[in-house]
Amino acid sequence: MIQLIYAPKGSGKTKRLIDLANAELNSTKGEVVFIDDDKRYMYDVAHQARFVDVKDFGIESGDALYGMLCGMVSQNYDIEAIFIDAFLKIVKMDVTELKGLMDKISSLCEKNDCKAVIIISADPSEAPDFLKPYII
Template structure:
């Protein structure tokens, strides 16, 4: 399952994603991973949630991001939830270019039974392609 949270920068998406991760950590049976390009949220997350800062791995486009996701999943089959904060900050591409990335993520969520929650910065809802709108919460 993919769930996308779209709103403008500074609207509180990160705070809500951190709260979601911390609350679900207490209830989930599997492992959780929080992915961001900024290490500040690391200190607000439960210590049992694996934090991955993308800058350490030079993730900059959709292909490298997808490869990193596959690596995370292949190294731990117990992952239940993945939280991606600020996808538009991590991968430098337009929303339309990220459509293929969302299709690939949908494929691995189905195959491995993983929930993926993604924060995306948008100024208005017209920026979001139709194929991504189906995942918007």
């Protein structure tokens, strides 16, 4: 399952994502992963979560991010939730180009019984139709 926090820049999306990730740690027995494009929020995310800075791994495209996600869930079957901040910066794509990537991430989550909560910084009134079902 994918959930999108889809709102303009400066609307508190990252704070909400961090709060969701920290709350997930209290309600799950599995592992929680928090992915970001830098280490700025490393100390805001509870230490029980796995914090991943994509720059440490050379992730600079949608395919690279998807490959990393596949590697994570194949290595650790206990991952129950993945939280991704700065999604558009990481994948370097426009929202109109995300359909294929979102379909792959959705399929990965379904097959591995985990959820992904992703931040997209953009105007929700301009969200493409294929993303609207994921917006929370």
